[in-house]
Amino acid sequence: MKPAGRVYLVDDEESMRVAMGQWLELADFKVDCFADSRGVLDTIDRSFDGVLVTDIRMPGIDGLELMRRVLAIDRKIPVVLITAHGDIPMAVTAIRKGAYDFIEKPFEPDILLETIRRAEEQRALVLENRALKKRLQDTSAIESKLLGTGDAIQFLRQEIQDLAPTDASVFLFGETGAGKEVSARCLHEASDRADREFVAINCGAIPEGLFESELFGHESGAFTGAIGRRIGKFERADGGTLFLDEINNMPLNMQAKVLRVLQEKEIERLGGNKPIPINIRVISATNVDPEQACADGVLRKDLYYRLNVARITIPPLRKRGRDIVLLFDYFTAQAAKRYNREPIPLKPSDITALMAYSWPGNVRELKNLAERYVLSSHRMENRISYLLNQSDPLGSEEVHHSLAEQAEIFERCVVEQSLRKHGGNIAAVMEELDLPRRTLNQKMQNHGLCRKDFLSS
Template sequence: MIEQRGRVILVDDETSVRQTTAQWLELAGFTVTQFDNANAALAVLNPDYDGILVTDVRMPQMDGQELLQLALQQVPELPIILVTGHGSVDMAITAMREGAYDFIEKPFDPERLVETLHRACEKRRLTLENQRLLQRLHHNASIEDRLIGLSPAMDRLRREILRLAKLDTNLIIYGETGTGKELVAQCLHEFGPRAEQPFVPLNCGAIPESLFESELFGYEVGAFTGASKRRIGKFEFSAGGTLFMDEIESMPLNLQVKVLRTLEQGSIERLGDNRARSLNLRVVAATKTELKGDEAFRQDLYYRLNLGQLYIPPLRERTEDIPLLFEFYARQGAQQQQQDYQPCSVQEMRTLQHYAWPGNVRELRNIALRFGMDPQCNLTELLQPTASEQSDIASGELPLLLQVQNFEAHVIRQALQQYRGNIQQVMDALDLPRRTLNQKMHKYGINRSDFLS
């Protein structure tokens, strides 16, 4: 069965050339619609067209360059490839400045044309997907609108979130810095039975130890010097809803005892007040370190929280999501500046996918926003991890299981890269049976096709 690569509108006034090209593209997996003049092609174009346009340059009535301009007016960001047997450097530069995706001279290498069209179709798919996400995001219609990604790893994460959201139990989220732990916690809240109640975030690492107790439990007037008015603590404020405790590993040990007692008794006492106030809430904790066996973290509190676990994969484990995420946030940046978005070049997108992303989605979002706001910025210069991001990765502050999984996924990718996707050679090198290798590749979202020569 031929792999379906995308849809193509092909415009060329020379019948033999057009039909031969169309036949070649169809054999390569494209769905081709042929036209012998530019006006006929313009008549079928609309903003929802999910394919690309390939046109000859020299044609009677309307040439390819004029078609390029009119087509982009009808369908902005449509990938358009110009093909000509009478090209020049000036013509190519002009076409690219006017918005052409690529400029190919005749006689062309059919394999090169197929590869160019394949990339253009993928770009069109990403563009339309981003437009749909932007239109639907504020409605929060589905979890796919909140957690963006088409990789197997993200599919698994979304399924786990929906399953655990309904259970309405305390749980722990594991993930590196910048992977989106608070967003995952929000999804657990919004897709669970407490969605109409408060979602209260608390960063345990950002609160001074001297203020921790009052921040969590609140206080009455006169409870201590300076307590001139009553304050409702985070526990009480989130009653009925969800309390999200980020960086819970940084909570002082003496406070962990009080948090444990609160969860066990289902009630709190404000500072300066002896009355117990009942609580009904869900606690979602997040950490980038392994809590089990950590001497600085009470194990009885760990087991009270660990009624469920979620692992958020780092961006390097789902590189196929990078183009979609980058374009999504870059468009947001362009919208903030009220300017047209200038998409990444093919080379720039490859650079993005080969970058390590030590800061994960947070880093990608920041860089994409800057790229969208200022299309003249140098993407290579932006892709320089900060010292703090580098130290997060180097410190290895992840649960042992996650470090082992990261290493395992890295070894499999290296082997696939070395043997150019040859599964038999990878099996021999890693001493793994086919079934086990397939299971691990599926688990880590690794696609053999990404490593084929």
């Protein structure tokens, strides 16, 4: 049996308030009783999962004004009015303005229960629909930031969606340019803290002497040059998310202070002596093996264990297979629009060169290459090879794929590009690739390509 929901009951008459409260509790409702409207207004918000039941005639803020203010917070909160006979016309008008229903005194308790149950079911449905919409929006937001269709990126998106609603500290491990800060922002934006600050700190870019002031802030006169009070990054992130990038570059003495802050959930500004409570979620990241950093003595083990409640590994670009071409297409389209240039389609030899390159700078390097590709005046026949040699004049180690792997990657990229180019028009793809319908269907099925995914391309 589904448990009954919550009821906020407002009535200035104590005997009525107590009697109705006891009756509702016997019906398994969670009841909060209020003698006036102010207590309700101090506690109710859009996450309220119950029903507001209020008398109309009350001193101070009466039931109609309370309803107006509550509906201004959330139009979908059900408000049930308790009315005397003379208030019925007023209650009918209130229903037109958004009240759920009204009960006329004296009333049968069962009538009140039935009204509240129906209102509670409606509220549950509203909250369920909102949660579903938020999940869909979060999914869409993650997919628009972490682009790709390969298994590695799909697994990363799923990990982020699983961990985002929690307050667990997350440790991100990945190479430079792989997308650690983008992943951290996705964790924040898909969490309940999304409406608060996301504060990023690059621990490798702060001079050692400024660390404490940068993280915890300072009071006026705390040190020479400290003019006025300054709010630190921890305090600024209160209620939101703090991202500590390159945590292994934080001085060891500061690591000890950060550990204490995370344990005590409070900070003290430099030069201050008053603890300031903070409520933050911490996401940290490093581009070196954290276990090795602990072994080398540059990362405190106790801090690492505190930060590593959940760990996400960001895949390097060279392990993302066909996503390399998809991302390159996306970045070149963006660059062409930004610089008012015509989009330039890739040739088969370009795809082979992109897939064979090792991408030491990961997605960051790919995006840079896409912009140079759009802006370059070098001839098209070997522009990609020319730019890749410029990117890596020392000759980076190539990524080796078997012949079968190279053929599969190449085939999928060609079919996918054609589908995108023609907006999912199968007839146009068949003509361009000179393939019969059955063969094209088989290849699309083998490579996990679905026509509907390209209809809006």
